Amino acid sequence: MACKTHLLERGQFPVPSLTERVMTERDRIIATLKRQPTDRIPKADSYWPETVARWRKEGLPATANPYEHFQTQPMVQMGFDWSLRLPKKVFEETPRYVVEQDANGLVWQRFKTDQSYSPPRILDALIKTRQDWERHKHLMAPSPARVPADAKQRIAAAQKAGKFVTLDFREHYRTVWAKLGVEQTLEIMATDPDWFCDMCAAYNQCVIESLKPAIADGIQFDGCWVYGDIAYRNALMFSPRMFRELLFPYHKELYTFLNARGIPVIYHCDGDMREALPMLVDAGIKVLQPMEAKANMDVRELKPLYGDRLVFFGNMDVREMSKTRADIEREVWSKLTV
Numbered sequence: 001m002a003c004k005t006h007l008l009e010r011g012q013f014p015v016p017s018l019t020e021r022v023m024t025e026r027d028r029i030i031a032t033l034k035r036q037p038t039d040r041i042p043k044a045d046s047y048w049p050e051t052v053a054r055w056r057k058e059g060l061p062a063t064a065n066p067y068e069h070f071q072t073q074p075m076v077q078m079g080f081d082w083s084l085r086l087p088k089k090v091f092e093e094t095p096r097y098v099v100e101q102d103a104n105g106l107v108w109q110r111f112k113t114d115q116s117y118s119p120p121r122i123l124d125a126l127i128k129t130r131q132d133w134e135r136h137k138h139l140m141a142p143s144p145a146r147v148p149a150d151a152k153q154r155i156a157a158a159q160k161a162g163k164f165v166t167l168d169f170r171e172h173y174r175t176v177w178a179k180l181g182v183e184q185t186l187e188i189m190a191t192d193p194d195w196f197c198d199m200c201a202a203y204n205q206c207v208i209e210s211l212k213p214a215i216a217d218g219i220q221f222d223g224c225w226v227y228g229d230i231a232y233r234n235a236l237m238f239s240p241r242m243f244r245e246l247l248f249p250y251h252k253e254l255y256t257f258l259n260a261r262g263i264p265v266i267y268h269c270d271g272d273m274r275e276a277l278p279m280l281v282d283a284g285i286k287v288l289q290p291m292e293a294k295a296n297m298d299v300r301e302l303k304p305l306y307g308d309r310l311v312f313f314g315n316m317d318v319r320e321m322s323k324t325r326a327d328i329e330r331e332v333w334s335k336l337t338v
Contacts (some may be wrong), residue, residue: 024162025074026222033223033264033286034309041336044313045072063069076158076165077225081146082175082206083218084139086126099123102184104179105136125181130195133179140202142209151219164264167221169207171228172250173237189238193246200250208257215261223264226285232270240275248279255284266313272296280311290314303338 021032028042052066060066067073083103092099097111105126111118127133147167148154158165170178176199177185188196230237230247255265264286272295273280277288288306291297291314299315320331 006292025166026159026162029074029164030222035311042074043072044074045070073163076154076163077168078148078151078154078165078221079168080207080210082170082203084136084179086139101126106178106181122181124182125179127179128184130192133195133199137198137202140206142206144210144213146206146210147214147219151214152217155219155221164222166223166225167263168225168227170225171230171267171269172203172247173230173252174228175203176200186238189242190244196246197250200247204250207254211257221263223266223287224258225266225268227272228267228269228273230269230276231273231295234272236271236273236275240279243276244279250282251280251283259284260284270295274302277302277306281306285310286312287313293317294319299335300338 012227023039025042028038028040031038032042041204047066052060055066056062074082075151081103084105086101086103086105088103089101090098091101091107095112099107099109101107105123107124108120108210109123109125110120127136151167155165173185176196179199180188185196230243236243258265265284266287266289267280267285268289270290270292272292274297280288288302288310291299291312293315294317297315299312302310303312315335317331
């Protein structure tokens with residue numbers, strides 16, 4: 001609220017008069033994507049369960065929804081089923097963890113602890129060879145059932161409530177390692193790129209051909225999330241050349257399809273992904289998120305380069321958020337005034 005108040009005080013955003021219609025969250029996001037004026041900057045956030053638990057100890061009422069309390073949930077997100085749709089299996093369960101196979105055939109060890117966030121571990125994969133892939137490839141067949149059956153009703157209700165509605169996908173590299181595991185995926189990118197590309201092509205066909213009948217039936221999403229994480233703290237997970245040769249054509253094909261149907265792409269990638277950014281912009285992404293500050297991403301450097309083609313979402317340095325109120329306001333203000 002402090003940030004919003006100071007922005008209004010400094011004249012950055014007009015305060016609506018009593019006769020003006022107050023913008024909904026959906027209005028704000030759509031206007032921002034079109035680079036039109038808004039009454040305030042749209043804001044969205046998500047919280048780990050451990051964070052919410054601590055807030056409740058610090059005074060957040062037990063019945064309070066933190067997203068409603070802080071007004072940080074302007075979007076309604078719907079999942080697209082991009083998996084092999086294999087039956088899930090539980091192999092082992094203890095008070096501490098569960099070992100299970102997911103819909104893509106990966107075997108995970110997932111920890112149950114509520115004391116701290118423990119990322120799950122990949123233990124095994126059903127698909128280990130190209131022959132395995134060929135046997136299971138048909139499970140990526142397009143189907144209208146991959147889009148939520150109640151999508152039209154949910155979209156209508158959400159938009160009536162002033163929410164921006166998105167369909168959620170995964171980036172191509174992410175969908176391949178979701179079937180093979182990370183190490184195997186990186187290995188075949190170098191040793192068997194044709195296999196990797198075949199999996200990317202199957203993914204595109206699955207998404208595009210599954211969406212066509214939904215769109216023809218009048219289902220219209222406001223946008224889509226594409227979750228990638230193709231980078232770590234210092235660089236991409238693979239070379240820029242690999243991205244250009246193996247991934248870019250499939251990004252371009254998918255985003256061209258989406259943009260032509262009025263579905264802008266919000267691209268999520270942690271880490272320092274600057275080496276891929278020119279190609280992603282060329283492929284057609286419209287929004288970049290979260291721009292991880294501690295991984296050398298800085299909107300003050302990126303906006304002069306891409307501000308005419310990209311909307312920037314995030315980039316608040318979490319390290320500054322742990323400091324004083326003055327430090328927090330300095331961080332926020334330095335990036336909002338670029």
